[in-house]
Amino acid sequence: QKEVEQNSGPLSVPEGAIASLNCTYSDRGSQSFFWYRQYSGKSPELIMFIYSNGDKEDGRFTAQLNKASQYVSLLIRDSQPSDSATYLCAVNRGTALIFGKGTTLSVSS
Amino acid sequence: EPEVTQTPSHQVTQMGQEVILRCVPISNHLYFYWYRQILGQKVEFLVSFYNNEISEKSEIFDDQFSVERPDGSNFTLKIRSTKLEDSAMYFCASSDPGGGRMGYEQYFGPGTRLTVT
Numbered sequence: 400q401k402e403v404e405q406n407s408g409p410l411s412v413p414e415g416a417i418a419s420l421n422c423t424y425s426d427r428g429s430q431s432f433f434w435y436r437q438y439s440g441k442s443p444e445l446i447m448f449i450y451s452n453g454d455k456e457d458g459r460f461t462a463q464l465n466k467a468s469q470y471v472s473l474l475i476r477d478s479q480p481s482d483s484a485t486y487l488c489a490v491n492r493g494t495a496l497i498f499g500k501g502t503t504l505s506v507s508s
Numbered sequence: 509e510p511e512v513t514q515t516p517s518h519q520v521t522q523m524g525q526e527v528i529l530r531c532v533p534i535s536n537h538l539y540f541y542w543y544r545q546i547l548g549q550k551v552e553f554l555v556s557f558y559n560n561e562i563s564e565k566s567e568i569f570d571d572q573f574s575v576e577r578p579d580g581s582n583f584t585l586k587i588r589s590t591k592l593e594d595s596a597m598y599f600c601a602s603s604d605p606g607g608g609r610m611g612y613e614q615y616f617g618p619g620t621r622l623t624v625t
Contacts (some may be wrong), residue, residue, distance in 0.1 A: 431612040442599055442616040443551060487551065491612050494539065494563050495553040 405499035418475040422488030431491040478506045510534040512617035529585045531600030541601040
């Protein structure tokens with residue numbers, strides 16, 4: 400079983416819509432969960448982190464964590480064309496971050 | 509806003525040569541990391557470094573690789589006897605274990621693209 404799994408996409412949404420990105424992980428000992436945004440040819444940019452079950456909101460972004468289901472999600476409200484990128488889910492394993500392959504989001508204007 | 513910086517942005521080397529990739533972490537951060545991303549693949553952990561020693565390393569980080577903090581600002585990754593399959597983007601990251609936590613929020617530099625010919 401892969402450690403961190405994401406649908407590769409592409410996920411296509413119209414401008415102004417809500418984009419929903421999902422991630423599952425296998426290590427029940429993981430305590431920290433992250434969403435990074437990566438534009439093509441660029442480095443991962445941290446956009447959200449969550450440590451406790453429930454929701455965490457930051458501007459247009461909401462991260463949701465369900466440790467019992469080993470599931471993390473990212474909602475992007477009022478999606479903009481500039482949100483078009485690959486979104487990487489990452490989970491800690493000790494000090495290391497274990498990344499999923501990423502979901503490509505395309506927001507059309 | 510403080511940033512992680514990396515040099516060079518692109519390094520081309522011949523198979524069998526040694527390369528050193530350089531990073532300047534964010535100044536008040538205490539944990540440093542190297543990751544790599546082969547083109548079209550996921551980001552992979554190589555090593556974490558704290559208090560002048562390796563904290564953890566992955567199975568990728570074998571004897572071919574080494575890390576060093578040669579002074580108060582730089583953090584380097586040395587790859588000896590490079591192979592074609594070492595061609596990848598190498599990212600440095602750093603984190604700040606404030607508040608007693610492990611400081612898992614890692615901030616990445618822009619990367620060094622290593623091409624081995």
